[in-house]
Structures are given as structure tokens and as C-alpha cells.
Amino acid sequence: MTKSIVTLLFSALLITSCSSTPSRPELYPNQMAKDRGPENSKEDIDECLKEAEAYLKTAEGKKLKDSIDPGSVSTSIGFGFGTGGSGIGLGVGTGGGRSRLSGEEQVRRNFTNQCLVNKGYQVVGWKN
Template sequence: MSRTFLACVVALAVAGCASTRPVLYPNERFNAVGAEAAEHDVEICMELAESAGAQPGNSSAQDAAARTAGGAAVGAASGAVGGAVVGAAGSGSAIGAASGATAGLLHWIFSKPTRSPAFENFVNQCLQERGYQPVGWD
């Protein structure tokens, strides 16, 4: 049972790590080179942005750990308060910590990754210089 749950969490975490990408308007340049070449140019522009120091976003394992730890801290504190009301602060704190950690991790898994505006602007500028028209990010 716990292995199945762990496998599901890992699969969802990997899906949550998928990065967002620019959407290109099918202008003359896009139509002339085709989707495959345009995708290659997107990759090049994203690599250039990273090499220039712009980071794609914070959808990392470090962000997941921070959200999980933050959720555990908030859950422990609120659980201790709730437990103290009924005379079981320790049990309430443990339950709250586990619930908060789970909530933090699930929030990270199902939330969209945050993009860096500098990274997005760099990639957009690079693509525009290559003749493409980026219209947004998905």
C-alpha cells in the first residue's frame, strides 16, 4: 500500500516538474522553418538564457522541500494549539505536522511552476531576434 502511494507521489512530482515553454505564433518564419526547427530554436534560446544567468523558475526539489517544511511547521503549530484545547498538545502537534507537510508537498506538486520574468523576457527577445513571434507561455 505505501509503495503504491509513494509511486503515485513520485509520478505526480515528475509531472509537476515539467517546465513551461513559449507558444509561437505561426508567422512567416515559423511556417518557413517548421515546428521541429522552431522547437530547436526555443531550446537554444532557453539554454542561452540560462548561460546568461537567468534561471527558469523555482519548480525545484529545493522549492518542494521548502514548501513541505513550511507546511509541517504551520501544521505543527496549529495542531499544537488545537490539541492544547482538548488536552493533547503533543498528539495534535504531530498530526498537524504530518498534515501540513502533506499539504505543502501536494501544493508544490499541483501548482504551476513559477517562471522568472528575466528568463521569460530573455527567451522572448532571443526568439524575436530569430524572426519568431512568442505570444505567451504554457
Template sequence: MHKKILFLITALLLLAACPACAKKPALYPNAHYKEVGKTKASEDIQYCLEFADKSVGKESRGKTSVKSGVKGGLIGGAIGFGIGIVTGSPGSGALAGAAGGAAGGAASGAMKENTDSLYRNFVERCLREKGYEPVGWR
């Protein structure tokens, strides 16, 4: 059972850190976008994301998920330990609580917005200077 719980937590953390899952800017299909096409627009988005990484940095989704997972694991473990004392199995209760808390915390961290406003603003300005109209992130 312990291996299953560890596997589940690891899988959630890896999914949360998935770079392909990161939010990216969405562009309005203005005249420039239509002129250069989807492929060139995607290349320009990637350029602006990398430029922002180098210039202002960003907090990664994985770091947020790990922090949330650790916090959730500690809280869940404490709650599970308390319940375990009442039911007569504090070790199992703490383990189950920690696993549930860590999984929930990691999932919660993964769902949080993965870019701060400075990073978003930098990327959007880069795209506007290239002729695009960013309309949001997804």
C-alpha cells in the same frame, strides 16, 4: 494499505516532476516560423529554454510539487489525527489524512505554473531575437 498509500504519493510526485510535462512557449506561425519549420522551431525553443536555465535559472515543477505535498501532508495528518481522536483511531486517522493531504498538495503543486516571470521573459526574448513571435505558454 500503507504500501498502497506510499505508492500513490510517490507516483503523484514523480508525475508532478515530469520534465516532459513542463510548460513551453507557443509560437505564432509567422513568416520566420513557416520558413524554418516545426522541427527547427522546436530546436530553437529547447535552445532558449536551456539558455535561460543557465542564465537565470528556474524553479522546477517538481520542487513546487514536493513543497505542496509536504505542506498538504502535514495539514492532512493534523486534521486526520484530530478526527481520529474523536473516532477512536488517531493513528489511522493521521495516516489517512497525511496521505490524502500529501497527494492533494502534490497534485496542486503540479498544476501551478512551473515558470516564473523572469524565466519566461528571458525565453521569450531569446525567441524574438531568433525571429519568432511567442504568444503564450502551454
């Protein structure tokens, strides 16, 4: 493979791995989630996320997020080149280590989790 193709593959991988959608909570299918249904549950999640964003803009929210160690998100990218027989292979992979959330994201998630608990939901995790 030529150097330009490797560069193109790397660039495409880097762009797609860096783009992300905002994190959202996943709900445990308890009675509240079943009774409200997926659409109403989504609306409740959206409302709690908006409340969390508003809280982060308050003096108390800013102070709390700034007091948390921001950590870092780590992603590793590795390339493997090999030749075998008459073909040439290129392997590209990404692997994220254990990532630590920023102070802002920790406060956002904690606030949203509590808001949903107050509404009767149970949060099992977060996804992008």
C-alpha cells in the same frame, strides 16, 4: 483496501507529480514559424534557451533573479474514501493552484521570449 496499497498509490502519485521536464515555449504559428518549419523552430528555441541559461550565470542575471520574489509552487493532493453497495472505492486527485514561478524561471522565460521575438517568432505560452 489495505493501508499498504493506499501508501503505495500515494507514493506513486507523489513521485510522478514531482517529476518534471524543463519548461519550453510554445510558438504562435506566424509566418516565421511556418517558414522555418518545426525542426528549425525547435533549434531556434533551443538556442534561445541556451542563451537564457548563459545569461542567468552572469552577474547581471544572478542579481535580477535574486531580486524577484521566488513565490512557491503549490500542489494539493486529496484522498476520498467511500463505500457503496458491496464495493469500496478510493479516489485520488491532484490539483495545482495558481503557481508562481521562481525568480530564475521568470528570468529564463522572459529572456527566451525576447530572444524568440528578436528572431521573428511569437510566443503564446509555456508548457512542461
